[in-house]
Amino acid sequence: MQLLASEGINLPTEVVERGIDAYMLHMDVGSVRIRTPSEEKRIAGVFRGNGPRGSERALRVGFDRYLLDLAASSGAQVVRSLVTRVGWHEDRPEIEHGGGKRACYDLVALAAGVNSQLLQNGCDAAPGYSFPGTLTTFISEFHLGQAAIQASLGDAMHIFLLDLPRLEFAALIPKGDYVTLCVLGHDVDEKLVDAFLAAPEVKRCFPDSKVPELVCHCFPRLNVRPPAQPYADRLVWIGDCGVARLYKDGIGSAYRMAKAAARTAAFHGVSAQDFEAHYAPTCKAMNWDNTLARLVFMSTTAIQKLRPLRRGVLRMTATEQANREQFHHMSSVLWDVFTGSAPYQDVLVRSCHPGFIASLAWNLVAGNVAALAGKPYGNGS
Amino acid sequence: MTEGALGKTYRNGELIVRQGEEGNCMYVVQAGTLEVLREEHDGSVRIAVMNTGDIFGEMSIFEREVRSASVRALGEARVLSIDKKTFLRRIQEDPPLAFNLVKIMAHRIRMLSEEVASLKQKTAPPAARVNAQERRAGQDRRHGRDRRAGVDRRTAVVGRLRNA
Ligand SMILES: Cc1cc2nc3c(=O)[nH]c(=O)nc-3n(C[C@H](O)[C@H](O)[C@H](O)COP(=O)(O)OP(=O)(O)OC[C@H]3O[C@@H](n4cnc5c(N)ncnc54)[C@H](O)[C@@H]3O)c2cc1C
Numbered sequence: 001m002q003l004l005a006s007e008g009i010n011l012p013t014e015v016v017e018r019g020i021d022a023y024m025l026h027m028d029v030g031s032v033r034i035r036t037p038s039e040e041k042r043i044a045g046v047f048r049g050n051g052p053r054g055s056e057r058a059l060r061v062g063f064d065r066y067l068l069d070l071a072a073s074s075g076a077q078v079v080r081s082l083v084t085r086v087g088w089h090e091d092r093p094e095i096e097h098g099g100g101k102r103a104c105y106d107l108v109a110l111a112a113g114v115n116s117q118l119l120q121n122g123c124d125a126a127p128g129y130s131f132p133g134t135l136t137t138f139i140s141e142f143h144l145g146q147a148a149i150q151a152s153l154g155d156a157m158h159i160f161l162l163d164l165p166r167l168e169f170a171a172l173i174p175k176g177d178y179v180t181l182c183v184l185g186h187d188v189d190e191k192l193v194d195a196f197l198a199a200p201e202v203k204r205c206f207p208d209s210k211v212p213e214l215v216c217h218c219f220p221r222l223n224v225r226p227p228a229q230p231y232a233d234r235l236v237w238i239g240d241c242g243v244a245r246l247y248k249d250g251i252g253s254a255y256r257m258a259k260a261a262a263r264t265a266a267f268h269g270v271s272a273q274d275f276e277a278h279y280a281p282t283c284k285a286m287n288w289d290n291t292l293a294r295l296v297f298m299s300t301t302a303i304q305k306l307r308p309l310r311r312g313v314l315r316m317t318a319t320e321q322a323n324r325e326q327f328h329h330m331s332s333v334l335w336d337v338f339t340g341s342a343p344y345q346d347v348l349v350r351s352c353h354p355g356f357i358a359s360l361a362w363n364l365v366a367g368n369v370a371a372l373a374g375k376p377y378g379n380g381s
Numbered sequence: 382m383t384e385g386a387l388g389k390t391y392r393n394g395e396l397i398v399r400q401g402e403e404g405n406c407m408y409v410v411q412a413g414t415l416e417v418l419r420e421e422h423d424g425s426v427r428i429a430v431m432n433t434g435d436i437f438g439e440m441s442i443f444e445r446e447v448r449s450a451s452v453r454a455l456g457e458a459r460v461l462s463i464d465k466k467t468f469l470r471r472i473q474e475d476p477p478l479a480f481n482l483v484k485i486m487a488h489r490i491r492m493l494s495e496e497v498a499s500l501k502q503k504t505a506p507p508a509a510r511v512n513a514q515e516r517r518a519g520q521d522r523r524h525g526r527d528r529r530a531g532v533d534r535r536t537a538v539v540g541r542l543r544n545a
Binding site: 001002003005006007008010011013016019037038039040041042044256259260263282285341342343346 | 386387388389406407409411412433434436460461462463464467468470471474475477478480481482
């Protein structure tokens with residue numbers, strides 16, 4: 001949001017369903033609220049597409065629609081039609097859409113995500129391209145109403161690090177009259193979602209500790225491994241069907257990759273060599289950061305699996321949050337891991353800082369001694 | 382100010398930045414109106430008014446100077462901050478990110494030049510204004526430019542005073 005704003009793109013209140021000013025981290029050993037660095041609403045809860053089924057009239061403007069309209073107002077010609085094939089006509093890429101209509105272009109940027117039949121069925125325009133590695137996730141909406149959401153979840157995003165098999169992490173995000181649930185993990189299925197919703201830490205977030213009925217749900221895919229060569233002559237893959245950031249900031253990374261592709265096309269050219277020289281370095285940098293991300297997420301998995309570690313993390317974060325003057329080692333690392341606001345390399349460097357390690361060691365000891373003495377920190381509050 | 386709002390909400394008269402303080406972020410106005418005040422020994426002078434979409438405090442992104450003016454909410458206002466470290470890191474990855482800022486700063490320099498010119502014009506003795514006008518007209522004739530007298534009077538006055 002900050003970077004969009006610095007480029008003159010300010011999301012109006014009709015698009016932002018809720019501004020988020022804190023993250024609430026829930027673990028079995030307790031919960032802690034992590035405030036935004038300058039205590040302002042920096043994260044936007046938005047609906048993509050039409051929002052949950054039945055909500056269309058109540059909805060203001062979808063995020064994707066808003067951006068598309070912005071592009072159109074800057075001169076882009078938007079054709080609302082389903083693309084059925086990307087092929088070639090002589091030396092130009094050709095798009096088939098809307099039941100047989102064809103059009104040739106100098107450059108085709110494919111941004112069809114990872115849930116499109118178009119890419120799953122293979123793109124015969126570029127044999128060098130392979131479909132990215134994906135992970136199945138779960139997303140659903142609950143209808144609670146504004147007042148109930150304010151009372152139970154407030155303006156915070158709720159993150160869960162629970163020791164459930166196959167669960168990476170999950171989040172509840174308040175948006176207008178709805179709450180969105182996202183579950184990330186390995187082979188996410190209904191059984192895992194049911195186990196998650198039955199956890200007391202999750203139930204506590206809903207009014208009267210009762211999980212409401214799901215309004216709608218689906219199992220979308222997420223890009224977790226880059227495709228081979230996301231470019232060819234006059235073709236470039238951007239966003240999720242190209243190179244994307246692991247787990248977090250998918251929209252931000254799609255935007256940055258789109259800009260890198262646009263820069264290449266505008267200042268260098270649209271051949272495979274041009275993309276190799278000027279687009280591939282941005283892809284490689286993101287891939288490298290994603291490699292480091294795997295290390296970062298190994299440590300969040302360790303937190304999920306090891307109760308003593310959870311106690312230390314909870315104590316350290318809660319102590320930092322209670323003291324504004326103190327340097328927020330753990331809070332800033334967790335904030336950036338949950339939001340994807342900083343490169344993973346940066347997160348990793350900060351978590352190797354002697355101050356971070358010393359403070360974690362002290363809190364590990366203090367948190368676990370207190371728990372053994374029957375006075376656990378936080379105590380599920 | 383609704384729940385679908387980003388940034389921090391400031392009440393009427395609340396200070397967002399204070400002149401003389403060290404700054405490590407810039408700001409984007411999300412809603413409302415703000416006034417920019419320059420504190421002088423004999424009171425404060427309003428030097429600008431800002432509205433939705435305006436950016437301020439950008440100088441602290443590029444230099445280690447203290448804030449050159451104070452900014453205060455005129456009525457309720459909402460402002461989003463952009464911290465220096467995040468912004469500079471993103472510029473490394475995506476240099477054109479700075480383009481909007483350069484555009485804004487260029488626009489401000491242009492506005493300031495006009496402001497300075499009009500101030501100097503007001504303070505300059507009438508004779509100096511006429512001399513400058515005549516000299517500029519002479520220069521234009523030498524360079525073959527067809528400028529109607531008076532059109533570029535402000536710039537001419539500044540040129541005259543700068544050379545004086
Ligand atoms: C559960 C879940 C939660 C997420 N949460 C976040 C989050 O909180 N923050 C974040 O930044 N990212 C998040 N992401 C990631 C984010 O959604 C993606 O990284 C981002 O949307 C990628 O943008 P994209 O434009 O590449 O693809 P998409 O957003 O998938 O857009 C692809 C577009 O192409 C259109 N399309 C597809 N096929 C065709 C066709 N044949 N013809 C015409 N049009 C077509 C689709 O309709 C769609 O509009 C989440 C992802 C998942 C699965």
